[in-house]
Amino acid sequence: MRAFLYLFLVAACLACSAPPANRQAGSQTDADDDGWRPLFDGTSLTGWHVYNKGDVSSKWTATQGVLVCDPKKADGIFGDLVTDSSYANFEMELEWRISKGGNSGIFINVQESPAYAATFATGLEMQLLDNAYAEHRHQIDSTHWAGCLYAVDCFGKNSAPTPHGEWNKSRIVQQDGKVSFWLNGKLTFEAETKTEAFKNKVSSTSMKAYPDFGKQASGKIALQNHTDSVSFRNIRIRTL
Numbered sequence: 001m002r003a004f005l006y007l008f009l010v011a012a013c014l015a016c017s018a019p020p021a022n023r024q025a026g027s028q029t030d031a032d033d034d035g036w037r038p039l040f041d042g043t044s045l046t047g048w049h050v051y052n053k054g055d056v057s058s059k060w061t062a063t064q065g066v067l068v069c070d071p072k073k074a075d076g077i078f079g080d081l082v083t084d085s086s087y088a089n090f091e092m093e094l095e096w097r098i099s100k101g102g103n104s105g106i107f108i109n110v111q112e113s114p115a116y117a118a119t120f121a122t123g124l125e126m127q128l129l130d131n132a133y134a135e136h137r138h139q140i141d142s143t144h145w146a147g148c149l150y151a152v153d154c155f156g157k158n159s160a161p162t163p164h165g166e167w168n169k170s171r172i173v174q175q176d177g178k179v180s181f182w183l184n185g186k187l188t189f190e191a192e193t194k195t196e197a198f199k200n201k202v203s204s205t206s207m208k209a210y211p212d213f214g215k216q217a218s219g220k221i222a223l224q225n226h227t228d229s230v231s232f233r234n235i236r237i238r239t240l
Helices: 002-017 196-203
Strands: 048-050 060-063 066-069 081-083 090-098 103-110 124-129 168-175 178-183 186-192 220-223 230-239
Touching: 090 103, 090 124, 103 168, 124 168, 186 196, 220 230
Parallel strands: none
Antiparallel strands: 048 081, 060 066, 066 230, 081 220, 090 168, 090 230, 103 124, 103 220, 168 178, 178 186
8 A cells, every 4th residue: 555655656746747748939828827928939930920921931040049030141031020929918028139230129019911011010119229339310319219119209218228239128018008118127118009199199200101000909019120130038928
């Protein structure tokens, strides 16, 4: 009887310590106790694809826990990377670093359709930028600085990215139309996007050229393939 009980306890311990089965990044079953789940598994592009192109070879690669976009990569097409799933009310966190003078972005509420040639035609963009060495046109416009809602609005004094090549931490929160961007712990943008005030602000910017920009309260998340190398890691999300 004692031998049987001993074998039972050993088997139970082994079962508890066995590694979990592989799960798709971003799946509900992958959530931790606080509801966070990864959007990037650290080893592959599972859960992501190239905007309007699908699962094709691109400038994006996954290596050693880092998602890298290298525009100078010999093979693969250019294109923004978008999530397979869409999101409405959520909180998202990630880390990013960019090359000297680099420019990229994180988009939310992207509507993927052949009707829209680019992610920025519909999605709100958190600008990613090396403020110190960016092109002059970006340096003189605070809505182009890191952490801002690109070309629309920004708390410019809070745009303080780390030097190029070093990691930054960004946070995006969207709930019932209210959108907040954070960069390295500081609020860089916040607005109620369903209001007339926000619509009027957009209409006074260059984004007025895109009739469906910022009009959706849900959609896909996108990472921008610009002209510069950019890397991401520790991408996670939770539903609010």
